[in-house]
Amino acid sequence: MRAIRVKTHGGPEVLQLEEIPAPTPAPGQVLVRIECAGVNFIDIYHRSGAYGGEVPFTAGVEAAGVVTAVGDGVAAVQPEQRVAYCMERGAYAEYAVVPVAKLVPLPADIDAATAATALLQGLTAHFLSHSTFALGPEHTAVVHAAAGGVGGLLVQMAKLRGSRVLATVSSPGKAALAIATGADRVVQYEHDDFVAAVRDFTGGRGADVVYDAVGRATFERSLQCLCRRGLLVLYGQASGAVPPVDPQTLNVMGSLFLTRPTLAHHMDEAERRGRVTDLFGWIRSGALQLRLDARFRLEAAAEAHRRLESRASMGKILLEI
DSSP states (O other), X not given: XXXXXXXXXXXXXXXXXXXXXXXXXXXXXXXXXXEEXXXXXXXXXXXXXXXXXXXXXXXXXXXXXXXXXXXTTOOSOOTTOEEEEESOSOOSBSEEEEEGGGOEEOOTTSOHHHHHHHHHHHHHHHHIIIIISOOOTTOEEEESSTTSHHHHXXXXXXXXXXXXXXXXXXXXXXXXXXXXXXXXXXXXXXXSOHHHHHHHHTTTSOEEEEEESSOTTTHXXXXXXXXXXXXXXXXXXXXXXXXXXXXXXXXXXXXXXXXXXXXXXXXXXHHHHHHHXXXXXXXXXXXXXXXXXXXXXXXXXXXXXXXXXXXXXXXXXXXXX
16 A cells, blocks of 8 residues: 655655555454545654654554454444544555544545544644633633634634634734634734734733644743733644743743643543534534645645645645545
8 A cells, every 4th residue: 555654754855655565453443445634733743753753654643534444343333434533643545554442433424525624623623622721701812823724723613612812823814814714803923913912902901811833933922912820722833842931930920821732632532522523513514614725645745744834824734545
């Protein structure tokens, strides 16, 4: 089978298309014929070595397709069943073995492209807005990178929960997109003083929560946006890793809270089921709008990574297998 392999950490050029043997499902696993794979920032972190990890490996952690074989002890799914999954390496390939516990059966009205567009980023936006900080009508949230995959969904979920949202973006085109997704105010964070904008937006109080996937370039100013006892949710590092933080800083700035959550710790079986039910229900009703930025063939995985890293993308990037 064809797969995108990483033999050494580095830039997009280390993503190499290879022919490797098709895997066989072990007990508790299934073999999935992949139709679409999602391209996510975590794939860049794995590829670059920012998150450590051993090489070689097959890239990608999110895909949708069809079950072709099941291992011993698997009864929850059957061959020919349509499924999706995330947070399991090996998605940039024609076939992948996946633990049955990580599979999400797809209803008839959710196709593979929709599932691969929505699952990882949608579940991430869900736990951020419902669990890390349970947004409500009384809250004001700042969402950085609001025209990106997670950011755009996070703005929409915050509005579904009745919150006020100030969105930051990197370009005028992305500002228009953030407004279209429901943001109450939009600021270009590379050119404008978004701290002053937040203070103005909140009447000087500050935001209850800042969702920051940008990292190094925005972190210190994100802290300055918060109200007393506000929460900074650092869930990515698109501009680079954040330097070490003196905890006394949080005290001086108003007894602030800081967290660095990840989807993998918010995916217990009951949680995953509830989040998926919400996600597919919102998509089905039209309450949540997905944005597909670009599609690439499997062999163009390096090009897909370059587009994501360039910060030119507005929405999800998919690999079609």
